[in-house]
Amino acid sequence: MRYIAIQLRRGFETLIAVVLFSMVALTFADVIGRRIIGRPIYGAHDIxxxxxxxxxxxxxxxxxxxxxxxTVDLFDRYLMTPWMRWWRVLTGLLVAAIFALMAWLFFRQGMTAGQISEVSQALRIPRGPIYFYMSASCGLSALAAALTAFTGPMTTDHHDTSEEAT
Incomplete structure (x- = not known):
């Protein structure tokens, strides 16, 4: 299970790094095109x-x-005591339920976008797949919130010094 969690985390981190680099490169090229050449990149906003x-x-x-x-740590002195564990579990499950609701709503929006052929304004990129991606992300977040409600934070760092890692 830990191996799967590490691979998932690495995959998400790699995706984030590649996409951020792409955004920086696109914005840089768009600004250069707009300021120096006088021609911005068509559809840069959509992308x-x-x-x-x-x-x-x-x-x-x-x-x-x-x-x-x-989080707001105003009441941590009271809520982080052992006898308030039930409260932390309850709030974690509430967060999981909210993420599950968001996943369902994004899924429905993806279905609707597919039915009406919703696309972006300039490049006409279909919106359905991005809504399904958002739904899957919220679904994974719901699962993570439900698990961490009972177990606490999921650490997958190789340099973790906690007792769980040893």
Whole structure:
């Protein structure tokens, strides 16, 4: 199981790095074309929009599995005590349910986009596949949130010094 988690994490991290590099290169080329040559890259906005969705939703399962979402630690002194474990499990399951709902809504939107042939404005890139990708990401995040509700953060770092890693 740990091997699969490590490979999934590496795959998502590689995807994020490649997509971010692509966004930087595209933006650089678009700015150079716009400022120096006077001709921007046609459809750069559409491409950037889709690449941004890839980055955000590739990172969502990673952040969820590592329990790194933004939190307010105002009541941590009370909530992190052993007798409040039930509260942490309950909130983790609520987060999982919200992610599952988001996955379902993105899936439905993907189905609708396919039926009406929804496309991007300039390049006419079909929107359905990106909605299905977002749905899958939210589904993985729901699974990660449900698992971490009971087990805590999923660490897959080879240099982990916790007792679980040894």
């Amino acid at each position: 950037t929009e889709h690449l941004m969705a890839l980055v955000v939703f590739a990172g969502l399962p990673l952040v969820t599995a590592a329990c790194l979402h933004l």
